[in-house]
Amino acid sequence: MSLFSGLEKFGFKPEDSKEILKSEKKEEHKEEQKKEPVKKEIPPEKDFLLPKTVHCKVCEKDFRTKVVKSGKTRRLQPDRDLRPRFQYIDTLKYDVFSCPHCGYSALARDFDNIIPARTKLIREQISSKFTPQEEPEADFYTYDMAIARYKLALLNTTVKKGKESEKAYTCLKLAWILRGKADTLSEDIPEEKEAKKKCQEEEEVFYQQAYEGFNKAISEEMYPICGMDENTMDYLLACMSYHFEKYEMASKCLARVLTSSNASRRLKDMALELKEDIVAQLKH
Ligand SMILES: [Zn+2]
Structure with missing residues (x-):
């Protein structure tokens, strides 16, 4: 049964309604295509x-x-x-x-x-x-x-x-x-x-x-x-030491950050995360 059966009395044949559906779908699709770039619009770099x-x-x-x-x-x-x-x-x-x-x-x-x-x-x-x-x-x-x-x-x-x-x-x-x-x-x-x-x-x-x-x-x-400051530098050096697989050096730098009285909570958290990864590497 056609979705549009019943419309015959208004002068529409089922074949016509199929056409309507088709073109409606097309329209929808077009709109999606139009919307897509708007959603992802990236402001040009020069604006910054x-x-x-x-x-x-x-x-x-x-x-x-x-x-x-x-x-x-x-x-x-x-x-x-x-x-x-x-x-x-x-x-x-x-x-x-x-x-x-x-x-x-x-x-x-x-x-x-x-x-x-x-x-x-x-x-x-x-x-x-x-x-x-x-x-x-x-x-x-x-x-x-x-x-x-x-x-x-x-x-x-x-x-x-x-x-x-x-x-x-x-x-x-x-x-x-x-x-x-x-x-x-x-x-x-x-x-x-x-x-x-x-x-x-x-x-x-x-x-x-x-x-x-x-x-x-x-x-x-x-x-x-x-x-x-010293804490940031110690943390950075720890990351770089880790990258170059110098785990002992990395641990030394991290220990300084973790025991520092003036390192921020955030830096200490990052240092702890890195320490976990170093420990994991050393277990291998
Ligand atoms: Zn010059």
Whole structure:
């Protein structure tokens, strides 16, 4: 029996009603398709960014860069090793300032902290070889642009003989940003899978550099180091030690966090979780 039997009296034949159902289904389907992208609409990255004019102490020129609007981003659960994560945007991409005129580049937090003796080193060893860049017209930085900026910043820290911690932190953030890029690549598409593997290999190299650098930094420098207090640094080193399967070192760092009188509850909880994983590894 047709769902629409009984409508004949209104002049509809059952065949017609079948047509109606068909087209109704089609309509529904169309609407679903229309709704789908609305539900998942992702605000463009440029909505989270602001232009900023920065003065370069190396060449004494100004340049425009992009910074993340404060208060606009939503923080997500960080990775275990404290890599910050935000909804819709990888803010790490905007943590390097890079002068397009002379090549001087550094983490935004360190950009202005450069003494004259070091500007001289940058001029001699970076600016003299640097090809001035057109200021980027892009609305946002791609991962590859950001990675290039970080590598330039790392080269600068080496040339200016900066603090061990600054070099280590640049390496850590570079490793994190490579992880961010790897996250955007699919295992299912052969070219992307290949690129992902490369990202992960590179991440490992810079992570190792960061690890060695921080280990040196804690014996030479005073806290806070790169804005981190002793507890945060101990926790970070524990995570990194765990990654490199240096369980004894990881346990030592964790013990310091767990017995610290001023570590936050949250950090202690994270330390306890990590400790459980270390114990599990040691049982194997
Ligand atoms: Zn400059």
